[in-house]
Amino acid sequence: MNKINLNAKKVHFIGIGGISMSGLAEVLKRDGYEVSGSDDVKSQITNHLQDVGIHVFIPNAAANITDDIGLVVYTAAVKPSNPEFSAAKAMGKTLIDRAELLGLMLRGYEYPICVAGTHGKTTTTSLMAEVLLESGLDPTISIGGHLRRDGTNYRVGESDYFLLEACEYSNSFHHWHPYVGIILNIDADHLDFFGNFDGVVRSFRQFAQNIRPDGVLLIRHDTPGFDEVTRDLPCRVITFGEKGARFWTDNIKYDDTGCPSFDVIDGETCIAQIHLSLPGRYNMLNALSTLAAAVMLGIPPKAAAEALTNAKGVKRRFEYKGTYNGARIVDDYAHHPTEISECLKAAKNTGAKRVICLFQPHTYTRTRNHLADFAKSFKDADQILLLPIYASREAFDSSISSKDLQEGIKSNDGNVIHLNNFPEAVIFLQQNLMPDDLLITMGAGDVYFVGETLLSS
Numbered sequence: 001m002n003k004i005n006l007n008a009k010k011v012h013f014i015g016i017g018g019i020s021m022s023g024l025a026e027v028l029k030r031d032g033y034e035v036s037g038s039d040d041v042k043s044q045i046t047n048h049l050q051d052v053g054i055h056v057f058i059p060n061a062a063a064n065i066t067d068d069i070g071l072v073v074y075t076a077a078v079k080p081s082n083p084e085f086s087a088a089k090a091m092g093k094t095l096i097d098r099a100e101l102l103g104l105m106l107r108g109y110e111y112p113i114c115v116a117g118t119h120g121k122t123t124t125t126s127l128m129a130e131v132l133l134e135s136g137l138d139p140t141i142s143i144g145g146h147l148r149r150d151g152t153n154y155r156v157g158e159s160d161y162f163l164l165e166a167c168e169y170s171n172s173f174h175h176w177h178p179y180v181g182i183i184l185n186i187d188a189d190h191l192d193f194f195g196n197f198d199g200v201v202r203s204f205r206q207f208a209q210n211i212r213p214d215g216v217l218l219i220r221h222d223t224p225g226f227d228e229v230t231r232d233l234p235c236r237v238i239t240f241g242e243k244g245a246r247f248w249t250d251n252i253k254y255d256d257t258g259c260p261s262f263d264v265i266d267g268e269t270c271i272a273q274i275h276l277s278l279p280g281r282y283n284m285l286n287a288l289s290t291l292a293a294a295v296m297l298g299i300p301p302k303a304a305a306e307a308l309t310n311a312k313g314v315k316r317r318f319e320y321k322g323t324y325n326g327a328r329i330v331d332d333y334a335h336h337p338t339e340i341s342e343c344l345k346a347a348k349n350t351g352a353k354r355v356i357c358l359f360q361p362h363t364y365t366r367t368r369n370h371l372a373d374f375a376k377s378f379k380d381a382d383q384i385l386l387l388p389i390y391a392s393r394e395a396f397d398s399s400i401s402s403k404d405l406q407e408g409i410k411s412n413d414g415n416v417i418h419l420n421n422f423p424e425a426v427i428f429l430q431q432n433l434m435p436d437d438l439l440i441t442m443g444a445g446d447v448y449f450v451g452e453t454l455l456s457s
Contacts (some may be wrong), residue, residue: 003108004031006101008070008094013037014084015075016056017046021098023142023154024073027105029054030156038064038084062087069093073101076170077393102142102164103175109140110160113293114176116168116207117184118200119339123278124184124286125165126314131290132161134307135299139163145333148312148319166207168200169193173207179215180293181208181235184286186225187338192365201225211235216296218289221245240292241285247292249284258349260284264291264301271295272305278313280346287311316448318346322455326435328352329451335362335444337373343442344380352438357381358425358450360443361389361405364397371400375408381440384409384416387425390445425450430457 013025016037022045029035029052038057039046046056057064065072065087072088072095080086088095106112115125122145129147132139139161146153166173169190186204188197205228208217213234219226221239230237239245249262258279264272276287287308294304316333323329334343347355357378361367367374367389378384386402402418409416419425433439441451
């Protein structure tokens with residue numbers, strides 16, 4: 001391929017076992033680079049990397065930084081005290097983080113497409129991937145989830161199209177200069193980094209300003225911060241959403257699984273019909289933005305609509321896992337109040353007798369910053385089961401817990417129970433799930449193990 005110019009023959013990844021880092025390592029391998037990496041533990045991902053010729057060291061160690069390495073890539077989770085980071089710095093190696101690497105990689109592609117937004121970017125990137133692939137455009141793809149289509153989170157293509165999920169956390173997407181940039185929505189999240197909502201808006205503003213002057217920003221017309229983000233941009237600005245946007249939906253109907261069918265209107269002209277196999281209004285808007293982007297790329301709208309109708313989406317987004325005692329089990333990644341509310345609305349439209357939500361809060365700061373909104377977001381669940389907070393990157397914080405959320409949900413008339421751990425949750429569900437229930441295991445941590453345990457019991 002030789003599309004990517006990094007001024008280095010060998011690249012080493014610290015934290016190569018991550019879902020994004022592993023994909024990027026393989027893209028570079030396919031582009032002709034010698035690639036190595038390290039991680040703390042073996043996994044299916046590291047085993048796969050070994051199989052394709054990438055040497056993976058377990059665990060991190062200073063000796064892994066050899067003289068022949070020209071570039072060291074690290075994740076945001078890597079601290080300066082990391083032995084490989086310290087060794088690379090002492091040896092005068094060039095160190096860049098994952099976002100910077102992606103910025104360099106994108107320069108080798110004529111049509112970078114970056115999907116941003118507080119909510120829905122993984123699903124929308126997966127939908128865009130389906131459209132590009134079915135249109136025969138042979139894209140390179142990097143996505144923060146596994147496509148249900150083939151189970152992968154990346155793809156190496158031969159064309160000038162590079163599709164990328166663009167995360168706002170730590171301003172990662174400021175390194176990229178897309179031809180097509182999509183902003184699905186803007187909401188208050190990652191306030192541990194941004195401080196407040198204005199900080200979030202400023203970050204999306206910078207992303208929009210980085211879109212190439214000959215490119216286009218696709219943005220939901222009613223998203224908070226719209227005026228600030230779109231003010232005096234050098235690129236074209238195209239809106240999608242409800243009537244009043246350039247691209248909007250009409251004749252919306254939901255089937256008995258909560259999946260929408262709808263017309264796509266461009267101005268006043270119906271250009272396509274979509275019968276989505278993903279539930280909820282939020283997925284309808286994700287699909288709408290995808291079709292609008294396809295039009296901007298010159299893909300016939302009816303061809304894009306057919307690809308969207310057949311799209312399977314991404315794992316952990318309202319993913320049907322199986323049936324236990326006549327109850328359907330679904331898993332979803334929702335971990336922000338807005339996401340929870342939309343997901344549960346979709347669940348309510350499935351015709352389930354009861355919607356039971358097993359929720360694992362994600363990070364202490366998010367739980368604290370959005371506690372009041374979390375407490376109001378479960379109104380479409382007939383029963384809420386709370387697990388302890390999943391700390392993720394954060395240190396233990398005794399000042400906030402799931403029991404605080406439990407009290408908030410109770411004050412909003414929610415039927416809520418606190419469970420101390422996974423085994424307790426499994427036992428409760430074994431004793432209480434009934435036919436025609438819908439159980440949603442929900443959160444960005446490892447709550448899905450509960451549903452999988454039930455199904456294997």
